[in-house]
Amino acid sequence: xxxxxASGTLRMFELAKRxxxxxxxxxxxxxxxxxxxxxxxxxxxxxxxxxxGFTRYTPARGIPPLLDGIEKHYANRGINIDGSKxxxxxxxxxxxxxxxxxxxxxxxxxxxxxxxxxxxxxVMIRTVGAKPVDVPTFPGYVLDExxxxxxxSKSVTALVINTPNNxxxxxxxxxxxxxxxxxxxDHDFVVFSDEIYEMLVYDGFKQTSMLEIDTDMEHxxxxxxFSKTYSMTGWRLGFAVGNEETINNMVRIQQxxxxxxxxxxxxxxxxxxxxxxxxxxxxxxxxxKRRDAITSIFCNMPxxxxxxxxxxxxxxxxxxxxxxxxxxxxxxILMKVGITxxxxxxxxxxxxxxxxxxxxxxxxEIKEGLGKLAEFLLSLI
Ligand SMILES: Cc1ncc(COP(=O)(O)O)c(C=O)c1O
Numbered sequence: 001x002x003x004x005x006a007s008g009t010l011r012m013f014e015l016a017k018r019x020x021x022x023x024x025x026x027x028x029x030x031x032x033x034x035x036x037x038x039x040x041x042x043x044x045x046x047x048x049x050x051x052x053g054f055t056r057y058t059p060a061r062g063i064p065p066l067l068d069g070i071e072k073h074y075a076n077r078g079i080n081i082d083g084s085k086x087x088x089x090x091x092x093x094x095x096x097x098x099x100x101x102x103x104x105x106x107x108x109x110x111x112x113x114x115x116x117x118x119x120x121x122x123v124m125i126r127t128v129g130a131k132p133v134d135v136p137t138f139p140g141y142v143l144d145e146x147x148x149x150x151x152x153s154k155s156v157t158a159l160v161i162n163t164p165n166n167x168x169x170x171x172x173x174x175x176x177x178x179x180x181x182x183x184x185x186d187h188d189f190v191v192f193s194d195e196i197y198e199m200l201v202y203d204g205f206k207q208t209s210m211l212e213i214d215t216d217m218e219h220x221x222x223x224x225x226f227s228k229t230y231s232m233t234g235w236r237l238g239f240a241v242g243n244e245e246t247i248n249n250m251v252r253i254q255q256x257x258x259x260x261x262x263x264x265x266x267x268x269x270x271x272x273x274x275x276x277x278x279x280x281x282x283x284x285x286x287x288x289k290r291r292d293a294i295t296s297i298f299c300n301m302p303x304x305x306x307x308x309x310x311x312x313x314x315x316x317x318x319x320x321x322x323x324x325x326x327x328x329x330x331x332x333i334l335m336k337v338g339i340t341x342x343x344x345x346x347x348x349x350x351x352x353x354x355x356x357x358x359x360x361x362x363x364x365e366i367k368e369g370l371g372k373l374a375e376f377l378l379s380l381i
Contacts, residue, residue: 342355
């Protein structure tokens with residue numbers, strides 16, 4: 001347990017709860033989950049599965065209709081995988097990641113993280129006894145080739161990338177993904193490519209999957225899930241795509257831990273992939289409007305630097321002008337303006353002048369809350 005630090009954001013969360021209990025108006029920009037409901041057809045499929053008695057254990061790897069749906073999801077993008085061999089369905093993408101780490105990383109290994117990076121990676125890597133090593137990519141999640149090449153030591157057995165990225169919303173260009181794959185071959189490490197935000201991209205950006213580059217999946221494990229694309233965070237449904245050997249190892253872990261993802265949830269997931277997809281476009285259209293609003297507000301704030309991200313639902317502005325640590329600044333903004341954010345230090349040691357703001361919140365909240373923040377920052381200057 002010494003390797004697992006207490007959550008850095010918990011203090012902020014408790015403080016916000018206390019202020020809310022005192023009747024203060026709080027604007028939430030800390031939440032990493034879509035504010036849209038799960039689409040009706042998916043909910044109906046889950047209920048139907050329950051009514052049909054699909055309430056038993058399933059094969060550890062997942063039910064055939066869902067594995068088939070995942071195979072088709074990639075086939076539609078010209079990516080060939082075999083759903084019955086290259087996929088495991090898990091209770092959330094988090095579990096796919098954890099099983100992937102458990103089955104490929106040894107204690108004492110170094111694992112590179114293109115950072116800023118979602119804090120969970122670091123915790124999981126430490127939990128398996130390995131060491132997370134940051135490779136900074138600021139601004140905007142742009143790969144620094146030299147920095148990455150220099151970090152590729154003998155003890156590196158894996159590299160984690162996440163595009164679109166939490167917390168920057170930045171995306172990796174295809175050329176950079178190719179370069180990462182070349183390095184993985186040269187130095188014989190596995191690339192964990194977390195593509196959970198793959199459908200949430202804006203301005204017509206074409207998201208590349210690592211599966212398009214490493215077609216035999218020898219050096220790749222793709223992590224994906226339903227939480228973000230279909231607004232299904234609480235259903236707990238994710239999956240991994242990789243070579244047969246890695247997936248079989250993960251199946252062995254799943255057989256002996258969670259057994260399988262929840263049976264009727266897997267039927268709902270199958271409907272999510274095979275049914276009407278219009279909810280995705282509706283959500284991304286709305287997110288793009290919010291992204292436009294939030295970046296233009298931050299870019300006009302005094303002493304704030306902000307890039308315009310192409311994906312996910314986060315922005316990660318830099319407040320270094322104010323000379324405060326990200327924990328202090330986040331707390332000050334919460335106390336004075338009633339706005340929650342996530343301190344940059346949670347995403348890596350290089351980011352203590354940043355705050356993450358999630359725009360999985362209504363446009364009116366964004367405009368009202370951040371208007372107040374702009375006034376407050378002006379008063380600080
Ligand atoms: C980068 C990233 N990967 C994975 C997840 C977790 O997904 P799931 O809900 O499927 O466990 C999140 C959730 O915030 C995330 O931001």
